Amino acid sequence: MSEEEQTQPTGQDVKSEGDNAPISVKVVSSSGEEVFFKIKRNTKLSKLQGAYANKVGKDVSSIRFLYDGARINDEDTPASLDMEDNDTIDVMVEQVGGC
Template identity: 50%
Template sequence: MSEEKPKEGVKTENDHINLKVAGQDGSVVQFKIKRHTPLSKLMKAYCERQGLSIRQIRFRFDGQPINESDTPAQVLKKHRQNQIKPCGS
């Protein structure tokens, strides 16, 4: 039996990842984002939803700062969690 591989250009379930953004107040907002989409998209959406300015907060993953240009694939390569925490400045 041969193992089938996804055809080129065909989206698979692994193209997306569910991430949780946990606020300092204990609130959690869940996002579904493509693995190679810059996290700036998630950061901006979170700030709009919470009524915050992106300049007011910092996002961290496992205690380490996250850059807007980072992607979930880059960040998760080092860690196996799926929760991002914004920190007030």
């Protein structure tokens, strides 16, 4: 019985402090609206993008996500971008046209 009590807490500690520990990410629109997400470090950011688009009622293809001024690709993860807890992702509406 004492072995079970010892193995369960250590297993939970390893998960919460591992490489895939969840982090909080703030998504900020150009109008200043903030939406907070908790995401694991190895989850693709395309999942976060879809959740944000649903929350604000826009099509995910009509908005762009930037981290440190660089565009976020569908395959990027918080770990691949070296994101830390409470980092900010900027959201811009895609503009079509020019001249």
